[in-house]
Amino acid sequence: MSRLYTQDHEWVDVAGDVATVGITDYAQGQLGDVVFVDLPEAGRAVTKGGEAAVVESVKAASDVYAPVSGTVTEANPALTDDPALVNMAPEGDGWFFKLTLSDASELDGLMDKAAYDAFIASL
């Protein structure tokens, strides 16, 4: 399944009932230098649109929302030692967390890449 995007600049990859979540390249560019990511612990239930993580740049803390509801299975351990991965590889090695989907139908409202690109071009 191809990557989907939210208007809050999160992305989500879905493989079976497991989703991987991160923030977009546009989002990291807006944040600037990321110095810390406060990630959810495995087992935590998150709801679509609810706070799931906090990304800290030099100047401010920003909430990251869950694109879909589910239970967190893993946070990216690499971000603990190297939060700048979010700047260097936001849509790759800088992923935030994985979760098991509780309601796959929630994916229906998300944007594909073409729609997201058009969305950020309009900002």
Added chain:
Amino acid sequence: MADDADLNILPLDGLHRRLGARMVAFAGYAMPIQYDGIIAEHLWTRESAGLFDVSHMGQLLVEGDGAADWLESLAPGDFKALQPHRVRYSLLLADDGGILDDLMVTNTGRSFYLVVNGATKAADIAHMQARLPAGISLHHMDDHALLALQGPAAVTVMSRFDLTPETIDQPAFADLKFMAGARWLWNGVPLGITRSGYTGEDGYEISVPAAHAEALAEALLAHAEVKPIGLGARDSLRLEAGLPLYGHDLSPEITPVEADLSFAISKRRKAEGGFPGAARVLDQLFNGAPRKRVGLAVAGRMPAREGASVWKGERQIGVLTSGGFAPSLGAPIAMAMIETDMAADGTAVEIDVRGKRIAATVVPMPFKQKNYVREGEKK
């Protein structure tokens, strides 16, 4: 930026945009928050030289017989003893001793040149106008820009400029000491230059007629040592240097003693008083204040921000007034206003960050050793 229309535009606006700055609203102006990135700009300033546009700040001239006496009725500095071409840090105080603003005061020999904060300048001017006696004038130099060149290479860069003393009674530029200032001509353009700043580095603040600001900025940026630096790095640099930011670490609810700025109350004023709120401020100075601005070293990597509560066990003892990540230290740091009993260096406290308790320790400021070149020092 959608709200550009509501913002005041500074003389270097076009230059900032050509240099690729991200512009934000600050103190009612469109200002550059960053160019290459805050960490890179911060580290560049510490190792070379950064050019800051601080034209949003208010530049005021106070002139007339008795100007020093009048300033002493507003602020606790010894302005009567301030020698020509010397600069002092001071505080504009309310009648209850609360801090209305912090400012730099230079004795130009003919007048006093004041630099006040951008967000407070309108209120400062109103406060001063309302108290202005006959025979003293207050002039807002709103036709001038203000640039800051900060960092260890600042002296080398400025030494390449051909600066002619505007008058014969002033020091040669090469002899300009820390916390001193005067006026020079550069290609016929009058520049008011002080050796001072807000980064903890050696450097200059340069007042320039707005019409010549861009030419001066371009001339400074033409040197390989100099890069433009935004407000983001200005904030992280001043935080590392332990320098308070008005509206955050300082406010009308905070006195000079609570702000740990008692050094700004001159010796003679401590003995004589006679400044706004002197009874309360001097009582705190001699008998202690209930709370104090301190530095906190924050454990781990998670930054703690302004507004976070500070705890000792189950008791809240204060609140963060500034906080963030210190690029030169690679760690989070903060300033807090906490109970004086808990303010001793080495005291272990906790900060509440989103419901988590983060360990922190009261530490002396500056967090990062300052690189000022004071009089008598060689460097």
